[in-house]
Amino acid sequence: MDRNDLITTLQNEANLKDCFNKEDIAILAQHMSVKTFDDNAILMRKDEPADCMAFLVSGRVQIIEDERQIALLTPGDCFGESMFSEEATQVASVQALETTKVGWFTIHDFHDLLETKQRLALQFREVFKAVGRARTEQHAAETYTDKRKYLALIAHNNMKESLMEFCNIHTHKLEQFPLIATGTTGSMLFKKTGMCLSRKVASGPLGGDQAVGTLISTQNIIGVIFFRDPLSSHPHHADIEALGRLCDVYQIPLATNPQSGEAILDYLLSGKADHQPLPNRVLESYVKGQKKVVEAG
Template structure:
């Protein structure tokens, strides 16, 4: 049994994994020592790794997190799974961390698909639990309203028909639609999101979906046209399926959802 396996087996957080599974997973982790005040896992713009602290203490530079200290067994960088970026991590003592890149996860998936899914599920659940601990927003459910440019008028008419239902929710939409909707429907917009990056990024809605805060998403679109951004919509659709969030891309389905919400 190599050193990586021995170190990971000492972590209580991995108790749901069998010894044989940890032996396999350890092959895809790399062990890195760090020193007091050292920046750990420096940001790369689009971050692509996560780590598990093996020893020592690390501080997270994020004002939104009440307890920014992380110690042995805690995971760092899991926010990159949905945001594509994360906070700065500064060592508060000497220690060591086991790091796995997303490329390593892909390699694991090729040889051991079940184990890769189990690992990602484990890290994601840890992320959701941390988000719930630090979430300070109100409990009003979110309704996301988006549309391709040439379908703006259809969305406006849809909203007018169901305004009595929509007003019960916090509304998320794009910057362009925010201006149009507030002018034409007197709708109050709670937050602006970027439709070209629906899951990844600061203005995305990935973590709200994981927190079960999103009730439904209406994204009127023409799948034939380039502006519909099929890759982002496909990723959003899969996340909605996973979290059982209502998702409509056409008027027929959108009207059916509003009937259900009523």
């Protein structure tokens, strides 16, 4: 029955059905062994030899890298496809989240298939290699770290013209930084000064202020020039206030008018920003407190 379950799963649930007919898939299944793992069992461990792969027949497993779940797999999904890549070892660990049954396919099983069905074996190999490349590219995109440090340019609608005038006057200084702003501000900036953004975010009411705040927390913002309209109310006032608070938390210079904006540009260009700022005792105390909470748990 286990063998029949494996064949049925591969034929109906796995992506193999998009590339192979049922007869070819059944031949592959005949070269697999069926294994059962208990809840929490480690099926594959990172840095072990990449000499096997598997298809999930029943249960659930998670892919773990550096104590972080990077994928959750269900019946029909495969893992361990690095067996067909240039990687000598497994690139992540696989753990069962419940009693789990898999079709186990080793490098020796592949060689046996190669001897009897060479063309089919090579076709399977190419598909598994393609799956591995796709997952590697997806993982690289998900874990990509942007190391650039942006200067954020933000302005309320009634202040955008003032920001453009400021940018036109200080074009030479602003050109020395990768700039981030909303798409609207970026379009105006290009028309007025010819400068282009390095990155754009949504408008403030649609989450742009929060997006810049996120970049502050990842140390991707070197300064914020935010021309706020002091005479009008704003529906996203909480986001504006949160952005200012984050600037204080991470000691990011924040300018809210042309004079303070010019001061920030001169400060950043002076190189003083590269020096270690004064210790942020409040942040240090908070981090220590969070560590104690984790340790106590």
